[in-house]
Each structure stands twice: as C-alpha cells, then as structure tokens.
Amino acid sequence: MAVVYVSIGSNIDREKNIKGCLQSLAQTFGGLTLSPIYESEAVGFDGDNFYNLVAKFDTDLSVGELNQALKEIEDEYGRDRSGPRFSGRTLDIDILTYDDLVGTFDGVELPRDEITKNAFVLLPMVDLAPDEKHPELDVTYARLWFFYDKEKQNLWQVEL
Numbered sequence: 001m002a003v004v005y006v007s008i009g010s011n012i013d014r015e016k017n018i019k020g021c022l023q024s025l026a027q028t029f030g031g032l033t034l035s036p037i038y039e040s041e042a043v044g045f046d047g048d049n050f051y052n053l054v055a056k057f058d059t060d061l062s063v064g065e066l067n068q069a070l071k072e073i074e075d076e077y078g079r080d081r082s083g084p085r086f087s088g089r090t091l092d093i094d095i096l097t098y099d100d101l102v103g104t105f106d107g108v109e110l111p112r113d114e115i116t117k118n119a120f121v122l123l124p125m126v127d128l129a130p131d132e133k134h135p136e137l138d139v140t141y142a143r144l145w146f147f148y149d150k151e152k153q154n155l156w157q158v159e160l
C-alpha cells in the first residue's frame with residue numbers, strides 16, 4: 001500500500017463538484033483523511049474564486065494507474081480539457097506525493113512542485129501532516145509554511 005496526498009480544486013459549480021469528487025474518491029479508495037476546505041482567488045488567471053483542499057488515502061495502484069483513475073473522476077465531473085491550461089475548471093485532482101517517491105513516474109512529477117508554490121496547496125497539506133517531511137526537501141510542511149511568503153496569497157477557510 002502506498003500513502004498518497006492529492007490536491008483537489010474547483011472554481012465552476014465548486015460545492016457540487018468538490019462534494020461529488022469526495023464521494024467518488026471514497027468509493028474508489030476507501031477511507032479518506034481530509035483537510036479543511038479553503039477559498040482563494042484564482043492564481044495565474046482572471047477567474048472565479050476556487051475551493052481547494054488536500055486528501056490523504058492509501059492505494060495499491062501504481063502512480064500511472066492512480067493518475068488515470070483520478071482523470072476518470074475529473075471527467076465524471078465534466079472536466080473540459082480543450083481550454084487553455086489556466087482557465088476555469090470544474091474539477092482538478094493532482095497527485096502531490098506518493099509515499100516518498102522523487103522523480104518522474106509515468107509522466108507524473110513527484111513531489112508536485114505546486115506544494116511549495118501555492119498556499120492553497122501548502123496550507124491544507126500542513127493541516128494534514130505538519131510534522132511529515134517533504135520527500136525532496138527533507139523539511140517538514142510546518143517549516144515550509146513558516147518560511148512561505150504569506151503576502152503571496154489570501155485564502156480563507158469555508159464550510160460546505
């Protein structure tokens with residue numbers, strides 16, 4: 001069994017899509033541990049605010065199989081892959097870490113570099129695993145958050 005952390009985001013029909021995503025993930029992978037949900041402004045493009053969270057679960061799937069399974073869940077929620085990379089999205093699920101793997105596996109870069117770049121990924125990761133170490137940097141997530149430039153992004157916790 002591998003322990004996986006994934007980030008989940010939506011800025012179109014976001015409450016419905018996030019709730020549906022969590023149901024589908026639970027159905028496919030069993031028990032999930034969830035961070036709080038955060039709202040933040042769209043980073044990188046001018047669009048509606050996002051909801052984001054991080055989920056932790058166990059899986060026997062390989063990295064490639066997991067990536068495929070997550071894409072199928074994205075597709076269930078009407079993900080349109082034809083638009084520009086930075087545009088509104090019904091549902092985005094990205095693998096952040098898979099055990100302590102470092103490198104590129106079936107086209108998936110691990111750990112995902114958004115962990116250290118975006119508060120909407122790093123803060124929910126800190127909520128779930130403050131004392132765990134980032135596999136590549138060998139520094140705890142709590143420490144990464146301590147050094148994160150908090151001016152860079154405004155985000156606030158929401159209840160669905």
Ligand SMILES: Nc1ncnc2c1ncn2[C@@H]1O[C@H](COP(=O)(O)OP(=O)(O)OP(=O)(O)O)[C@@H](O)[C@H]1O
Pocket residue numbers: 067081085092093094095096106107108109110111112
């Ligand atoms: N850590 C990762 N998690 C998921 N996909 C990854 C990762 N690293 C690389 N990839 C590759 O990037 C592709 C992402 O495709 P997708 O259609 O989800 O793009 P996107 O969601 O528009 O990009 P992003 O999620 O970065 O905004 C995946 O098929 C995968 O091959």
Ligand SMILES: Nc1nc2c(c(=O)[nH]1)N=C(CO)CN2
Pocket residue numbers: 008009010040041042043044045050052085086092120
């Ligand atoms: N706040 C926020 N901004 C984003 C997000 C996201 O999940 N949250 N995802 C993006 C593309 O993956 C681009 N910008």
